[in-house]
Amino acid sequence: MRILYGIQGTGHGHISRARVVLPKLREYAEVDVLISGYNYNMSIDGPVDFTARGLSLTYDHRGSVDLLGTALGLNPVRFIQDIQKLKVEDYDFVVNDFEPVTAWAAKKAGVPCVAISHQASFLSEKVPRTDKRSPVAEQVMKHFAPCTAAVGSHYLRYDDFIEPPIIRHQIRDLNPLQGEHVTVYLPAFDHETLASIFGSVKEVNWEIFSPSCRSAYQKHNVRVNPVGKESFLKSIEHCLGIVSATGFETSSEAMYLGKKFLTVPIRKQYEQLCNAAALKQLGGEVVYRIDQTFSKKLTDWVKNGKALYLPEISDEEALVQKIIKAGNGEHENVDEFKLEQAL
Numbered sequence: 001m002r003i004l005y006g007i008q009g010t011g012h013g014h015i016s017r018a019r020v021v022l023p024k025l026r027e028y029a030e031v032d033v034l035i036s037g038y039n040y041n042m043s044i045d046g047p048v049d050f051t052a053r054g055l056s057l058t059y060d061h062r063g064s065v066d067l068l069g070t071a072l073g074l075n076p077v078r079f080i081q082d083i084q085k086l087k088v089e090d091y092d093f094v095v096n097d098f099e100p101v102t103a104w105a106a107k108k109a110g111v112p113c114v115a116i117s118h119q120a121s122f123l124s125e126k127v128p129r130t131d132k133r134s135p136v137a138e139q140v141m142k143h144f145a146p147c148t149a150a151v152g153s154h155y156l157r158y159d160d161f162i163e164p165p166i167i168r169h170q171i172r173d174l175n176p177l178q179g180e181h182v183t184v185y186l187p188a189f190d191h192e193t194l195a196s197i198f199g200s201v202k203e204v205n206w207e208i209f210s211p212s213c214r215s216a217y218q219k220h221n222v223r224v225n226p227v228g229k230e231s232f233l234k235s236i237e238h239c240l241g242i243v244s245a246t247g248f249e250t251s252s253e254a255m256y257l258g259k260k261f262l263t264v265p266i267r268k269q270y271e272q273l274c275n276a277a278a279l280k281q282l283g284g285e286v287v288y289r290i291d292q293t294f295s296k297k298l299t300d301w302v303k304n305g306k307a308l309y310l311p312e313i314s315d316e317e318a319l320v321q322k323i324i325k326a327g328n329g330e331h332e333n334v335d336e337f338k339l340e341q342a343l
Helices: 013-025 067-073 076-085 100-109 119-123 135-143 191-199 229-237 248-257 270-281 294-304 316-327 336-342
Strands: 002-008 030-036 050-052 093-097 113-115 181-185 205-210 217-219 222-226 241-244 260-263
Touching (some): 002 013, 002 100, 013 093, 013 248, 013 316, 030 100, 076 100, 093 100, 100 113, 113 316, 135 270, 181 229, 191 205, 191 222, 191 294, 205 229, 222 229, 229 248, 241 248, 241 294, 248 260, 248 270, 260 294
Parallel strands (some): 002 093, 030 050, 093 113, 181 205, 181 241, 241 260
Antiparallel strands (some): 217 222
């Protein structure tokens, strides 16, 4: 059995998921990997057979999606060329983590495509949404990377094809302790701005991780670090709490570790706004804007914030078996009529 595994490079969640799924999937099949995107800083810890430009979001360093920058980064001619040159017919099926090149190549060639992303969970109307639903964003999530079957991932099993979060082994191997610093990961903000804002709250030390930081430095009670796998893991293992954007993987990892968690969703990022709505239902603390009131909210959270906990996580063996069955046309894990209607 030959499988092509497509990974969206934007953010770190898709790559983190691949680090769990890929080794187990390779016990059953020969797997080639394609990563697309131009806005990521992590590796999958293994060979990458193909790369493509794909489609990525860019941020304005003030906590929001940069719509103009994202539009200017699009290269539709290159995107179509990448789809056309990819020989998906050589594979039994495609496994797709919100990666558009492999998804559209599979659709064009009539090859089965199994979505395993968090975004795939939004094919269900039972998944929490923000109060202000965006019809455009809903359509983008459903058609950005089309599939023939889905194994979604979310905080809870909101629907029959949705699995609990996939937690990477590096997180599961940690021995979490409550230390005296708070780990901060807000990649849509400029790190100098963050250092000034968090430095105004003197009750704790802050360890900020930023994709735009090139070398670590200390500024009073704030340490700013480049994004690094080992340094970030060490920081969250011994932290008092975590402040992050509302990406699915980081929020799931904070809950798994039992760390108190405050989240600031990236503005204009619909998926994160929906994740924030789900976290609020679970009792989580969400701040939608960093403004002049943020320092007080941060101080209150440091003193009184509480941890959330995941009721369960995915079993990777059972997950991979579902993926293989779906790729081979056995769809008992997905309501086919419902999927067809959603798409």
